[in-house]
Amino acid sequence: MKELRGMPVTKAMLKDLEEKIRELKEKGRVPKLAIVRVGEREDDLSYEAGVYKRFQSVGAEVETKALAENVSQSELESCIAQLNEDESVNGVLMFRPLPGHLEEKRIKGLLKQEKDIDCLTSDNDAHLFAADGLGYAPCTPQAVMELLAYYQIPLTGKKVTIVGRSMVVGKPLAMMMLAENATVTICHTKTVDLKEECRKSDILVAAAGVPKLITDEYVRPGQIVIDVGIHVIDEKLCGDVDYEKVAPIVEAITPVPGGVGSVTTAVLLKHTVLSAIIINSKGRGSNEGKVCIS
Amino acid sequence: MKELRGMPVTKAMLKDLEEKIRELKEKGRVPKLAIVRVGEREDDLSYEAGVYKRFQSVGAEVETKALAENVSQSELESCIAQLNEDESVNGVLMFRPLPGHLEEKRIKGLLKQEKDIDCLTSDNDAHLFAADGLGYAPCTPQAVMELLAYYQIPLTGKKVTIVGRSMVVGKPLAMMMLAENATVTICHTKTVDLKEECRKSDILVAAAGVPKLITDEYVRPGQIVIDVGIHVIDEKLCGDVDYEKVAPIVEAITPVPGGVGSVTTAVLLKHTVLSAIIINSKGRGSNEGKVCIS
Numbered sequence: 001m002k003e004l005r006g007m008p009v010t011k012a013m014l015k016d017l018e019e020k021i022r023e024l025k026e027k028g029r030v031p032k033l034a035i036v037r038v039g040e041r042e043d044d045l046s047y048e049a050g051v052y053k054r055f056q057s058v059g060a061e062v063e064t065k066a067l068a069e070n071v072s073q074s075e076l077e078s079c080i081a082q083l084n085e086d087e088s089v090n091g092v093l094m095f096r097p098l099p100g101h102l103e104e105k106r107i108k109g110l111l112k113q114e115k116d117i118d119c120l121t122s123d124n125d126a127h128l129f130a131a132d133g134l135g136y137a138p139c140t141p142q143a144v145m146e147l148l149a150y151y152q153i154p155l156t157g158k159k160v161t162i163v164g165r166s167m168v169v170g171k172p173l174a175m176m177m178l179a180e181n182a183t184v185t186i187c188h189t190k191t192v193d194l195k196e197e198c199r200k201s202d203i204l205v206a207a208a209g210v211p212k213l214i215t216d217e218y219v220r221p222g223q224i225v226i227d228v229g230i231h232v233i234d235e236k237l238c239g240d241v242d243y244e245k246v247a248p249i250v251e252a253i254t255p256v257p258g259g260v261g262s263v264t265t266a267v268l269l270k271h272t273v274l275s276a277i278i279i280n281s282k283g284r285g286s287n288e289g290k291v292c293i294s
Numbered sequence: 295m296k297e298l299r300g301m302p303v304t305k306a307m308l309k310d311l312e313e314k315i316r317e318l319k320e321k322g323r324v325p326k327l328a329i330v331r332v333g334e335r336e337d338d339l340s341y342e343a344g345v346y347k348r349f350q351s352v353g354a355e356v357e358t359k360a361l362a363e364n365v366s367q368s369e370l371e372s373c374i375a376q377l378n379e380d381e382s383v384n385g386v387l388m389f390r391p392l393p394g395h396l397e398e399k400r401i402k403g404l405l406k407q408e409k410d411i412d413c414l415t416s417d418n419d420a421h422l423f424a425a426d427g428l429g430y431a432p433c434t435p436q437a438v439m440e441l442l443a444y445y446q447i448p449l450t451g452k453k454v455t456i457v458g459r460s461m462v463v464g465k466p467l468a469m470m471m472l473a474e475n476a477t478v479t480i481c482h483t484k485t486v487d488l489k490e491e492c493r494k495s496d497i498l499v500a501a502a503g504v505p506k507l508i509t510d511e512y513v514r515p516g517q518i519v520i521d522v523g524i525h526v527i528d529e530k531l532c533g534d535v536d537y538e539k540v541a542p543i544v545e546a547i548t549p550v551p552g553g554v555g556s557v558t559t560a561v562l563l564k565h566t567v568l569s570a571i572i573i574n575s576k577g578r579g580s581n582e583g584k585v586c587i588s
Contacts, residue, residue: 122420122421122424129419129423130419178465183486186472187477188477190450192453
C-alpha cells in the first residue's frame with residue numbers, strides 16, 4: 001500500500017508559486033487573500049490559522065474581515081462590496097455555512113467572479129458544470145485533482161465512484177474528473193448497494209461526511225482511495241474511510257490528517273496568485289477577469 | 295416489452311397547459327415564444343414547424359426572428375437585447391450551434407434568465423448544477439424527466455447509466471436524475487467497457503449522438519431504455535439505440551421517432567407558459583424573475 005500524502009504535493013505547488021509571487025512582487029504587486037468570517041467557529045479559526053501560515057511562508061498576504069455572529073445581511077453585503085472594490089485584494093474566501101439569519105444566495109450574486117477563488121458564485125458554478133476551463137473550482141475538489149496529478153494517477157478510462165453529491169465536493173469533482181475522461185458514478189445516501197458501487201471502481205472518492213463509512217467491505221485490492229472527509233472522534237482526527245481496515249487492502253490511499261486536507265490551503269494560494277497575475281495583466285480594477293481553472 | 299411513447303405524455307401536459315393558458319388569457323396575457331434562427335438549416339426549420347404547430351394548437355404565440363447566415367455578432371446581440379425588452383415575449387429559443395463567426399458565449403450572458411426557457415444562459419446552468427429548483431433545464435433532458443414521471447418510473451435508488459456528457463443532454467440529465475436520488479454513472483467515448491456499464495443499469499439513457507450504438511449486447515432483461523438520439527439513416531429516422539435488436543430484450547423502451555423527441559415541444563410550451571405566469575404575477579418588465587424548474 002502506498003500512502004498518498006499531501007505534503008509533497010503542497011511542496012511542489014509552493015515551489016512553483018514562490019517563483020510566480022517573486023515575479024509579481026517585482027512588478028510591485030503582492031497577492032492578497034481576504035477571509036470573511038462570521039462568528040468564531042472553531043473549525044473556521046483553525047482553518048484560518050492554517051491559511052495564514054501557508055500564505056506567510058511564501059510572502060503572500062491575508063487579511064481577515066471578522067464579523068460578529070449577529071451581523072446583519074446589509075453589513076455582510078457591504079463588506080463583500082468593499083472587497084470587490086479593494087484593488088489590493090485578489091481573492092475572497094468566505095467561510096460557510098453562514099448563520100441561519102443570513103442569506104448566502106444574495107452573497108453569491110455579489111462577489112466578483114475574478115476574486116471568487118473558492119467557487120462561491122453561480123458564475124463559477126456554471127463554468128465548473130460546463131468544464132469550459134474558465135473560473136475557479138472549490139479548493140477541496142481542486143486539491144484532489146492536484147494530488148492525483150502529482151502522483152501521476154491518470155483518469156482517462158478509469159472508473160471513479162464518488163460517494164457524496166454536495167456542491168462543495170461531490171458534484172464539482174464529478175465534473176472535473178469527467179472532463180479528464182473518467183467514467184464517473186455519483187453515489188449518496190439513497191444508493192442501494194453502496195458497497196458494490198465502491199468495490200467496482202478503480203478510484204474511490206469518499207466525500208460523504210460520515211466518519212469511517214468506508215470499511216474493508218467497500219474496497220478491493222488495486223484501488224486508489226481518496227478520503228475527503230475530516231472528523232474529530234474521541235479527540236482524534238479521522239476521515240470518511242476507516243483507514244486501519246482499508247489501507248492494508250488497497251493499492252494507494254490518502255491519510256487523514258495529512259492527505260487531501262493538507263493541500264487545500266496551497267490551492268487557495270494558487271488561485272489567489274493566479275487571480276493576482278490576471279488582474280495585474282489586465283490593469284487594476286478591471287472586472288472582466290475570466291480566469292482559467294488551475 | 296412496453297413502448298414508452300411520447301404522445302400520451304404530451305397530451306397530459308397539454309391538458310394541464312391549456313387550462314393555464316386560459317387563465318392567463320383571462321388576465322389579457324398570451325404566452326409567447328420568440329425563436330431566434332440564424333440561417334436556414336433543415337433541422338432547425340423542421341423543429342420550428344413542430345413548435346408552431348404545438349403552440350398554435352393551444353392558442354400560444356410564436357414569432358421567429360430569422361437572421362441571415364452571415365449576420366454580424368452585433369446584429370444578433372441587438373436582436374437578443376430587443377427580445378429582452380419586449381414585454382410580449384415570455385421565452386426565447388435560439389437554435390444552436392451558431393455559425394462559426396458568431397460568439398455564443400457572449401449571447402449566453404445577454405439573455406434574461408427569466409426568458410431563458412431552454413437553458414442557454416450560465417445562470418440556468420448554475421441552477422441546474424446546484425439542482426436548487428430555480429431556473430429552466432434544457433428541453434430534451436426535461437422531456438426525459440416528464441416521460442419517466444408520466445409512466446411512473448421512480449428514480450430513487452435506481453442505477454442510471456447515461457451515455458453522453460454533453461451540456462445539452464448528458465450532464466443536465468445526470469444532475470436532474472441525481473436530484474431525484476438515482477445513482478448516476480456518466481459514460482462517454484473514453485469509457486473502457488461501455489457494454490458492461492450499460493448492462494448493469496436499471497435505466498439506460500442513450501444520448502451519445504451515434505446512430506444505433508446501443509445493440510443487444512448493451513442491455514439485459516428488466517431494463518428501461520431511453521433513447522435521446524435522432525438521426526436520419528437511409529432516409530429513415532433512428533435513434534442511438536438499435537431498436538430492432540434491443541426492444542425484444544428490455545422491459546420498456548422509447549421509440550424513435552415518437553419517443554422523447556415528441557415531448558420536447560410540449561416542454562418548450564410548458565416553460566413559456568410558466569414564464570408568462572411568473573412575469574404576469576410580478577408585473578411586466580421585471581427582470582428579477584427566478585423560476586422553478588418544471
